[in-house]
Amino acid sequence: MSKIALEEEGVPVRGFAAAAFTVVLMALLVWLAQASLSDYVVALLAILFLNASLAVSLNFTNGFTGLFSLGHPAFMTIGAYVSAILTYPVARKSTMLSGLPELLAATELPLLPSILIAGVVGALVALVVGFPVLRLRGHYLAVATLGLIVIVQGLATNWDGITRGGSGLSGIPRLANVWWAFGFMVVVIAAAWRIKFSSLGRAMMATRENELAAECTGIDTVRIRMLAFVLGAFFAAIAGALLVHLISVVTPKTYSVLLAFNLVVMVVIGGAGSITGAVIAASAITVLSEALRPIEEAVGLYGLSQVIVALALILVLYFRPQGLFGSGEPAFLRRFFGGNRSGYTA
Amino acid sequence: MSQYFFQQLVNGLSLGSLYALVAIGFSMIYGIVRLINFAHGDLVMIGAFSTLAMITLGVPWPLILVFVLAIGAMAGMVIESVAFRPIRGAPQVTGFIATLAVSIVIQNSALMLLTGQQRNFVFPAFMRQRISLGGVNAALTDLVIIGLTLVLITCLFFIVYRTRLGTAMRATAENLMAARLMGVAVNRTILAAFAIGSALAAVAGLFWGGKFGQIDPLLGFVPGLKAFVACVIGGVGSIGGAMLGGYILGLAEVLFVGLLPQELSGYRDAFVFLLLIVILLVKPSGLFVRHVEDRA
């Protein structure tokens, strides 16, 4: 069994410097936006960053490794509740969340540890759930992960002692802001990029393309699939945790099949396995949905933007199933940030 | 037999009838085009709302049943020719995503037209009475559901196993290329399968409304997913298995809710999916294994 390691792919120092430069540049833009644009736009930007992170993190499972997982919302829900419970002011915990064990009821953590713990919890759940679920393939796996959403929603609704059941948690401290979202997105993109152009990434793609062949070259596909699933869950949980500290409420139904679908749309339209594609598609869809909202309200047709997104997906599936970039990244970005041609553009 | 036990039995069979109807259609579609049709559950919703519309228009009940079958059939055929035929032959997951997209379009279109609020829906008064059967009694609604479902299923089995169309459907499901070489008009045969399966799902919607009393545009998600579970229980690709799976699932769900303490009854849906995951791992070919090919 070969050891998969994150090799240095001869990424030149220039690649790292380029990345750092881009991050600083974008940070400046965010600062500018915060200074000059309305709160609404800044909040939208934060959501956009988080959606982009979610779409990119979905690439670990769906894109690179070919595991069709619809389970992201389940992990988001877990992450959201875990971190919310951890940051919830102790004073209110006793009244709102009476079922909490003593240790948790007495704790009140700042944001960073709480989201990290949320991420770890999400990853652990994925590890446990992954053992049975990842034995499935193709659309069976997809439906099983959908079942995960239902199970987690069921738990959240019924375990009211610690989740307040169907009414959900509100009044969660707004500890997150657009900078947290930005930082998280940078981390996710960086991790995805590095992994993609390493031997781990190649092992994932080999597993996606042909499991049997991958096994024959010494890749432990079981471990790879689990790793991909857990990574995706980790980031999804953190994203859920950050979201909940942005908008201050969460209910069992907040992160649902609809969200899973929308994330899949972003990955498909961007191209399964393409980080750039995921970011672009996520941004476009976030902005589009927001832009359509006033129209929806004006005409009284709630659900219109969702229908448009779904129709767009169907059209993409007919006419350009590989999405914008297939599973590759545009050449100029690869030259700029380093990373060889991964070879799987459709 | 105690009243309680009998009541649970009737409940289970009645719920099982609903699941069986949806599962059979689901299985027919999966069998013939290897597609897990996520939008199948939404046909239940379409059936339920069509029924409501016809009640409001004052259509007599026997006709409502006939029209719901027709509406379901047409809806299914439209969905197949517009959304699924163009991607026939695409990879498995692509097809599934497409059915997911279609489901979302249907659900949200219904939301736009009808708003998300629950509508009430009742069977005529005489249906809501209880019938006495030798010492125990049961709701007529449940008995009618169970009885009509058996009739519909019998008709279905007749079509599938005793008619030329049915043989063509089974042949196409088994080996599309060979069926084409027999001169089977494959597109029309697939349409027929969708029509029949969808009609059954729509009728399940009629029953659903009558049984639960409330319908909303998003009601299709749960029956759709449960139909999948029922098919897996009974053996994917087998119509008889789907039917049995549906009844087993209905009875199991009622049993689960009945046996467990009150606080846990909200977990009934979660329980069903846990069951799914367990079965997919332990006996993925289903409890009633006929000759089933693993296309996964």
Added chain:
Amino acid sequence: MLEVSGLNVFRGATHVLKDVAFEVARGELAALIGANGAGKSTTLLALSGLLRPRSGQAVMRADGQEVDLTRASTEKIVRSGLIHCPEGRQIFQSLTVAENLAMGGYIRTDKAEIAAAMDEVYALFPILKERASLAAGSLSGGEQMMLAIGRALLAAPKLLLLDEPSLGLAPKVVETIFDVIARLKAQGVTILLIEQNAVMALEIADRAYVMENGRIVLSGTGRSLAGNDRVRQSYLGVPL
């Protein structure tokens, strides 16, 4: 009855059939032999409409009708009397033997005729009658081949395309199958036979073609090709 010219068929990006041209006259048995991967099965797929050629002509003439095989739907082609018995038999495993045969007669409407045809097939292959209500998947390889041919016969073929009938069968069974093929020929059915088993094919063929790498490289009567040195060396296993 069958005239093919300039046929070019691509599978994906691969050019499989290159300018293929051949004929089959009415009542003839024509054999198409060649190594694995030469393109023989692809030819049949193109004739029955399952694959569309990029260019070329393929026309079937029967009973005063002319069918353009490159454009007509498979349904139309089958209804015109071209019956393709595909490689690997492709019977309907979960249907009974009788139901498989009934599927063969799918395009026919006259119940009496279908029943008579079924009886003929049962007379030809008594073992099928024995197993009539069993699932076809439970039959042995040879029996499945008989079922496949019987199924094809139920369609009352004017032109029968047989793809590798001897594949995977024991020699004794192969003999039986070829006996049946010879009988069909005697009854006047026009047959295009694809075989890797060149010996048996050339024995009963009126006309034969050799295909190599998607091209027809030799043609002639069955006997003349059987005596051809190149054929003998490449396909009949006779050392020079």
